[in-house]
Amino acid sequence: MIRPLSICLALLASAATGQDLSLPTNARQISERVSPLDSYELPVGVYAEDAVPARTVEGRVERTTWRLQSGSSTTLQILAPLRDQLEAQGYDILFECEARACGGFDFRFGTEVVPTPDMYVAIQDFRFLSASRGENVLSLLVSRNPPDGFVQLIRVAPVAATSPPPLVVETAIDDPSEVLQVLQRDGHVILDDLHFSTGEVALGPGPFASLALLAGYLTDNPDVRLALVGHTDDTGDLQANTAVSTRRAQSVRTRLIEAHRISGDRIEAQGVGYLAPLTSNATPEGRDLNRRVEAVLLVN
Template sequence: MLAFCAACAAVPATAQELALPSEARQLTNRVNPLDSYDLPIAVWDGSSVPSREVQGRVAKRTWRMSVGSKTTLQVFASLRDQIESQGYDVLLDCSAEACGGFDFRFATEVVPSPDMYVAIRDYRFLSAIRDDEVLSLLVSRNPPDAYVQIISVTPTTVSPLDVVQGTETVEASKPNFAASLETAGHVVLGDLEFETGEDALGTGPFLTLADLANWLKQDGGRRVALVGHTDNIGLLERNISLGQRRAEAVKVRLNKEFGVALDQLETAGAGYLAPIASNATSDGREINRRVEAVLLPIQ
């Protein structure tokens, strides 16, 4: 374990020093004065992601920006260059498949949707160290937008009371899961994965389901419709049925694993009638294979 000295002087979070494009909109800016983070230092090895536990002031920040036709690597490279120019030594620099694809993504800490989006086949990851500071960078795209996550850990000074109470400060407005659902009326459960033609839900953990379950269980009158969406491979009727089965799989998981009452959940299938990306590309089809939670009137 790489431990940071609690008596060290506080250092500004590295994420604040990186220059993002002016059109980047910050979604998350959450800082804990004393916490731990498992920093990935190697790719998925077949059973886990080798990591190093680091302790200190942990800052988790995400951004969304419109990038048009820019690739994930183009967005990633400019930030990587800044990190290297600041004297960081890169420990790990990999792309989706080389990192370990699905396995790496779900063994690595990621801010939950809708504040971070990761396309399993289109992301880049970097971890780096400079003296007793570390950071990780994760970039992915949901065309025409790119999402950026930076987690940084720096030496910190906290009072004993802060440690006992687990004080956490939010340094900027964070549109959380519940706020997004209540404001927009729907939210994509963005960390679920469905292959073409499949309705089986992976083992998880799926943080969006935990967030949705927590929100529903706070008030037994709250209800959502789980709507399954597909890519455009195959006939419409079959895709509507597939979307319905995917929504049912999510409903079962929410009920059995998270204890959400069945009368708070409805399901429907939309097939390929409401795409959020182009079905002309494999990345777009992957994005369209999704389940959304749609707000229903309170009973």
């Protein structure tokens, strides 16, 4: 059985939030990652129509995991006292579900999970909860791998009003010909006029100069093919990020086919998740740079 809730572990920096979440005395914090400014896709519904309904929230994001000795306790027995504490602190429960009702495998891989071994999720034995209190939102994910239980907390708090607003700069192509020069010289080029936020897969309406240039190059060089490779930051696990990066590359491929009339057999799309970063993911600016699509030259 779970021991009485007698030890307090910080939900976030208590000085800033004035809140604590009490976990069992045998709970041990496994990981903690703090992003001073980031975004999080907060699940608010069960998996349906090929997606997990989510609400995009921005602010200070903290991702924390714990491992505890669960014994014969169910995931509900682990989650229930934590839920009670949240409600006592004034949180409103936005959404709650159990493994199969959530959507099982599809829900698990459609939402953000701290990578193993820091977090373990059994596909048929987990529970999820999202909640809000004013501008503060959070999610709890609990699962078991007997005799251990696992708890993941992702919480987003508003950034202090005195903090400067986030600045996102999308690199413009000052000399469009450089795209083709780099592609021919290096065999690959970053399509840096495309931009993806964390978890975002859809390509905007454009027009995008890089895609027009690639389309013209393909038209003028019928023996050339392209591979579009999607990349992400390191938010979430590898499988989810690989899926997101693949869908990003596919969205670019679709645009070349539909808007620029390029034959689909001349363009392939793949994703590698966070395995090939340009720079460190420790800052919002670094993560923004790592979310990208590259074109790789393939010559028959």
